Amino acid sequence: MSEHAKKVALVTGANRGIGFEIARQLGFKGYAVYACGRSESSLNQAVGMLTGEGHDVYPVVSDVTDPESIASIVKRLSGEGVKIDALVNNAAVLVDRNKGILDLTRSEVMETLETNAVAPLMVTQALSDLLNDGGRVVMVSSTSGSFCNGIDHWAPIYATSKTTLNAITRHLAPELFERKILVNAVHPGWVKTDMGGNGAERDVAKGAETPVWLATEVEETGKFWCDKSEIPW
Numbered sequence: 001m002s003e004h005a006k007k008v009a010l011v012t013g014a015n016r017g018i019g020f021e022i023a024r025q026l027g028f029k030g031y032a033v034y035a036c037g038r039s040e041s042s043l044n045q046a047v048g049m050l051t052g053e054g055h056d057v058y059p060v061v062s063d064v065t066d067p068e069s070i071a072s073i074v075k076r077l078s079g080e081g082v083k084i085d086a087l088v089n090n091a092a093v094l095v096d097r098n099k100g101i102l103d104l105t106r107s108e109v110m111e112t113l114e115t116n117a118v119a120p121l122m123v124t125q126a127l128s129d130l131l132n133d134g135g136r137v138v139m140v141s142s143t144s145g146s147f148c149n150g151i152d153h154w155a156p157i158y159a160t161s162k163t164t165l166n167a168i169t170r171h172l173a174p175e176l177f178e179r180k181i182l183v184n185a186v187h188p189g190w191v192k193t194d195m196g197g198n199g200a201e202r203d204v205a206k207g208a209e210t211p212v213w214l215a216t217e218v219e220e221t222g223k224f225w226c227d228k229s230e231i232p233w
């Protein structure tokens with residue numbers, strides 16, 4: 001039996017940026033939120049701000065690229081008897097914004113693919129037994145990975161990681177639909193964060209809006225979204 005009377009969400013990369021705001025908006029929607037982040041001090045500061053606003057938020061120190069770290073999330077939630085209604089795979093890195101594909105190092109390629117594509121799959125796999133039937137999984141992606149809008153040579157391995165994440169979303173959706181779990185990918189827009197930069201066109205509140213809608217309200221699966229509208233892959 002879960003200790004939470006509320007619905008439960010887990011958000012990766014919740015210590016800053018869009019992930020922090022997703023956790024915050026889920027709090028406003030009445031969810032208990034497990035906020036994941038790899039830096040304990042940064043995560044505690046973020047969770048302190050959210051609990052200060054009255055939200056029910058629990059820090060989970062975890063690196064999504066580390067299998068032991070993922071296993072510790074499962075152990076913690078299982079030990080607390082917690083089941084998840086919404087999993088938001090938000091954590092990502094962008095290390096190649098000014099590089100061409102021929103100049104990428106192996107470590108840049110591996111870090112990007114591991115964090116942005118492999119980790120969301122591994123986290124979803126590991127937590128799948130803890131997801132409630134009828135729950136939702138959100139993959140925070142980017143149109144930079146879209147064959148329709150992207151492939152413009154900007155940040156080539158970041159873009160490739162998001163193309164891969166989109167494909168993973170499509171593979172997961174029918175599998176998890178057997179339990180009525182909905183899996184969708186989302187482009188949050190160009191958002192003012194450390195990743196998006198100060199010149200970005202939208203604030204984190206707008207960037208988090210559609211991910212939160214996908215985590216709580218959407219009734220469709222296996223689709224790619226921006227601003228609550230379906231967009232082409």
Ligand SMILES: NC(=O)c1ccc[n+]([C@@H]2O[C@H](COP(=O)([O-])OP(=O)(O)OC[C@H]3O[C@@H](n4cnc5c(N)ncnc54)[C@H](OP(=O)(O)O)[C@@H]3O)[C@@H](O)[C@H]2O)c1
Pocket residue numbers: 012013014015016017018019036037038039042062063064065089090091092093115140141142143187188189190191192193194195196197200
């Ligand atoms: N901002 C934009 O304009 C934009 C546009 C399209 C898509 N997106 C996507 O939106 C999502 C959030 O982006 P953002 O702008 O909020 O980025 P951000 O400000 O750079 O934040 C990234 C978050 O991911 C976490 N993270 C990175 N590697 C991790 C790891 N190995 N384990 C655990 N956490 C890790 C970071 O934690 P640390 O603090 O420990 O580094 C941080 O919390 C990403 O998936 C990004 O690709 C953003």
